[in-house]
Amino acid sequence: MEKLQIHTALQIARSRNDIFEAIVNPEKMSNYFIARGSGRMEEGNVVTWSFPEFPDSFPVKVKKVTAFEKVIFEWEGQEGSNLQVEISLEDRGNDHTLVRVTEGEMEADAKGIKWLAQNTEGWANFLACLKAYMEYDINLRKGGFDFMKK
Template structure:
């Protein structure tokens, strides 16, 4: 049974909505600020695998719905959760809101998962902003958990 708890992270990215949306569906762009490898572009009804090679981690991502330049609905992770990416045109650019929900954990496990999701998606949005606005790969994901 999943809870009513959800995580939300958001960021204004000062680029047109088409550019920002493409950054999340096209791994040729996304690998510059998030995962390092993908089996393909996000398409409605498809399943892709994202990989973070520096950590030896992979995630299967099921794409449930795509509304171009508005919404990407996915289910991924272990245990799996719903992750929605919402895009809205603003006066100064594009607002991206990432919502994660459907957690099945309880107690301390739930708190840890919510904390990980909040921090993780905030880092993704920060990296996306730096890359799309300034062409800089800050290596945020790689440096978040550096090996000793």
């Protein structure tokens, strides 16, 4: 049986350099995705991300960084499963960048299908929030997940 993998993408009207910096710099990332991060995403580092809607922090092991092109990291994308995430940036001309996110893999079983639904939603949200921040300086996540706090 084939394994499950997430693939999502969105074009953003900003340069690859600007988007890359918004992804690797926790101060910028806190304007659209995380509440805070412990450091820059640099190859070999383990950084910790905190989200406003979750009580826990999440360790993120940065596997590879290619400046202005790609960030690959590993995290516990599903409880008990370390998964690899690849964010790649493709120059589309005129200061437009195609941002692609791939995460996986999981078995095509009930646990995998639940992960696929939840994390696909999460990465689509990440891309929409990144676009709003980069193009309009809006933080779409601010207050958006307050209903999840316990």
